[in-house]
Amino acid sequence: MGKTLTSRAENYSLWYNELVIKADLAEHSAVKGCMVIKPYGYSIWEKMQAALDKMFKDTGHSNAYFPLFIPKSFFSKEASHVAGFAKECAVVTHYRLKNAPDGSGVIVDEDAKLEEELIVRPTSETIIWNTYRGWIQSYRDLPILVNQWANVVRWEMRTRLFLRTTEFLWQEGHTAHATSDEAIEETEKMLNVYADFAERFMSLPVVRGRKTENERFAGALDTFCIEALMQDGKALQAGTSHFLGQNFAKAFDVKFATKEGKQEYVWASSWGVSTRLMGALIMAHSDDDGLVLPPMLAPIQVVIVPIFKSEEELNAIRKVANEIKSALVSRNISVKLDDRDTHKPGFKFAEYELKGVPVRIAIGPRDLENKTVEVARRDTKEKSLYQITDLEIKIENLLEQIQKNILDKARNFMNVNTYNVDSWDEFKQALSEKGGMIYAHWDGTSETEEKIKNETKATIRCIPLDNPAEDGVCVYSGNPSKQRVLFAIAY
RNA sequence: CGGGGUGUAGCGUAGUCCGGUUAUCGCGACAGCUUUGGGAGCUGUAGGUCGCAGGUUCGAAUCCUGCCACCCCGACCA
Numbered sequence: 001m002g003k004t005l006t007s008r009a010e011n012y013s014l015w016y017n018e019l020v021i022k023a024d025l026a027e028h029s030a031v032k033g034c035m036v037i038k039p040y041g042y043s044i045w046e047k048m049q050a051a052l053d054k055m056f057k058d059t060g061h062s063n064a065y066f067p068l069f070i071p072k073s074f075f076s077k078e079a080s081h082v083a084g085f086a087k088e089c090a091v092v093t094h095y096r097l098k099n100a101p102d103g104s105g106v107i108v109d110e111d112a113k114l115e116e117e118l119i120v121r122p123t124s125e126t127i128i129w130n131t132y133r134g135w136i137q138s139y140r141d142l143p144i145l146v147n148q149w150a151n152v153v154r155w156e157m158r159t160r161l162f163l164r165t166t167e168f169l170w171q172e173g174h175t176a177h178a179t180s181d182e183a184i185e186e187t188e189k190m191l192n193v194y195a196d197f198a199e200r201f202m203s204l205p206v207v208r209g210r211k212t213e214n215e216r217f218a219g220a221l222d223t224f225c226i227e228a229l230m231q232d233g234k235a236l237q238a239g240t241s242h243f244l245g246q247n248f249a250k251a252f253d254v255k256f257a258t259k260e261g262k263q264e265y266v267w268a269s270s271w272g273v274s275t276r277l278m279g280a281l282i283m284a285h286s287d288d289d290g291l292v293l294p295p296m297l298a299p300i301q302v303v304i305v306p307i308f309k310s311e312e313e314l315n316a317i318r319k320v321a322n323e324i325k326s327a328l329v330s331r332n333i334s335v336k337l338d339d340r341d342t343h344k345p346g347f348k349f350a351e352y353e354l355k356g357v358p359v360r361i362a363i364g365p366r367d368l369e370n371k372t373v374e375v376a377r378r379d380t381k382e383k384s385l386y387q388i389t390d391l392e393i394k395i396e397n398l399l400e401q402i403q404k405n406i407l408d409k410a411r412n413f414m415n416v417n418t419y420n421v422d423s424w425d426e427f428k429q430a431l432s433e434k435g436g437m438i439y440a441h442w443d444g445t446s447e448t449e450e451k452i453k454n455e456t457k458a459t460i461r462c463i464p465l466d467n468p469a470e471d472g473v474c475v476y477s478g479n480p481s482k483q484r485v486l487f488a489i490a491y
Numbered sequence: 492c493g494g495g496g497u498g499u500a501g502c503g504u505a506g507u508c509c510g511g512u513u514a515u516c517g518c519g520a521c522a523g524c525u526u527u528g529g530g531a532g533c534u535g536u537a538g539g540u541c542g543c544a545g546g547u548u549c550g551a552a553u554c555c556u557g558c559c560a561c562c563c564c565g566a567c568c569a
Contacts, residue, residue: 004530013562013563014562014563017562028560028561030559030560031560032559032560032561084568087567087568088567088568123569152569154568154569156567156568156569157492157566157567157568158565158566158567158568163569164568164569168569170569225569236569237569238569239569240569272569273569274569275569276569305528307527307528308527309526309527310527341527343527343530344526344527344529344530344531345527345528345529345530346527346528346529346530346531347529347530347531348529348530349529349530350529350530351530362528364527364528365528366528367528374528491568491569
């Protein structure tokens with residue numbers, strides 16, 4: 001069979017690439033750096049979207065939609081923002097094609113040059129804040145709590161399916177507030193929504209923290225993030241939430257009248273997660289046999305595989321299988337009955353393992369006699385015989401257990417691979433030997449951060465929010481430090 | 492964007508250095524029979540712009556030029 005994966009130990013990055021393709025999540029398109037998200041992969045993304053969208057709505061946000069194109073001049077208005085994104089923008093310069101005179105196809109019509117070029121959005125702060133100017137006059141118009149689900153384009157030099165693609169899907173929340181405190185509160189609230197989502201739905205433990213000045217979002221006063229640890233010991237930034245201060249309000253002249261009748265600039269936050277979460281999900285839990293999906297995000301939670309020798313046997317099993325299916329569906333469990341007679345059970349077992357279906361129920365003639373089914377869980381590969389009575393309740397419990405077990409396993413992995421380091425030699429050795437999340441003292445300067453990055457490739461992922469104060473000396477410079485920060489090699 | 496590698500049927504590949512009948516093999520697909528509690532067996536059939544575009548040549552998968560895409564390493568980044 002051609003569907004065996006390269007093992008993680010052999011070549012982690014090859015394993016990842018093969019898994020994404022063989023599990024039918026996505027494939028490369030004809031366009032450099034852009035992927036086709038296939039139905040199975042997209043249905044996982046839809047589950048993520050649905051859960052996040054509900055969390056956004058529950059915290060008072062509404063969805064809206066802003067244009068794909070941004071006038072180039074908008075980017076000049078916030079200096080650090082343009083500095084951060086200028087190098088990776090796709091630019092629309094013309095609006096028309098024409099037939100080539102030599103009949104070789106179509107060419108750009110030079111007569112159709114745009115007066116002002118349009119940028120394909122790499123993020124929407126500028127177009128949104130330009131719009132907000134018209135929406136906000138008074139403190140009564142605030143806060144604005146808006147999210148948009150959209151695609152964005154960042155012309156990255158090196159791409160990888162889901163982890164970094166030229167075009168990607170994401171959501172971006174953009175909020176406007178009357179006070180700094182309120183905007184900061186929003187920034188932190190949404191960071192917590194992300195962390196909560198990661199743990200509850202993705203079974204992914206994360207570290208919440210604050211970015212250093214170097215790693216801050218272009219145009220933000222403060223950037224918060226959640227960082228997760230992948231199985232190869234590298235960290236992955238899984239979501240960010242920014243306190244933008246009044247930077248965009250000033251750039252786009254968005255002021256409001258306070259209760260006292262004074263004109264003041266509006267305070268802002270923005271926050272986002274992307275299809276990169278798919279990459280995090282895949283890399284955090286999957287094994288050498290394929291995908292391992294937490295039940296809450298699995299498109300198919302339970303697959304039923306009949307085992308039969310004859311058409312009559314299949315019919316008898318099908319009757320029981322359909323009863324089980326209905327019982328499970330009535331408890332909101334998504335079930336697929338794979339009664340194809342064109343593939344053998346072993347083939348189906350392997351296929352659903354590759355695709356990460358959390359629970360498999362096999363029913364054969366023996367089971368019909370004994371009123372049992374064979375239940376196999378994807379996370380541990382354990383198989384056991386279940387009495388068919390109240391099966392839906394048992395399966396519901398099992399799904400919860402699997403969800404929890406995957407989280408526990410990931411958390412344990414993170415704990416084992418998180419450690420304190422107190423000297424430079426130890427730091428370098430830890431990075432080259434095991435990777436993982438390293439807590440070390442840092443003198444707080446960008447110079448030191450930069451030097452550490454150049455010498456080891458490790459970056460400060462964040463200054464964790466729940467960081468205890470602790471006196472120490474910087475592992476690199478030996479200068480005094482008040483707390484440890486989180487270092488890792490990152491995706 | 493710099494360095495290295497790759498591109499031959501849906502997938503994986505031989506052939507490329509050293510040009511020469513009808514482009515190799517396996518998996519998969521299709522048909523039939525036998526099978527079905529961990530990726531089935533046998534027999535037969537179909538499937539190819541050799542990444543794309545030029546060029547050299549009597550003749551190009553093979554040599555030359557340009558381009559496109561993917562993979563790895565760097566720089567950049569969610």
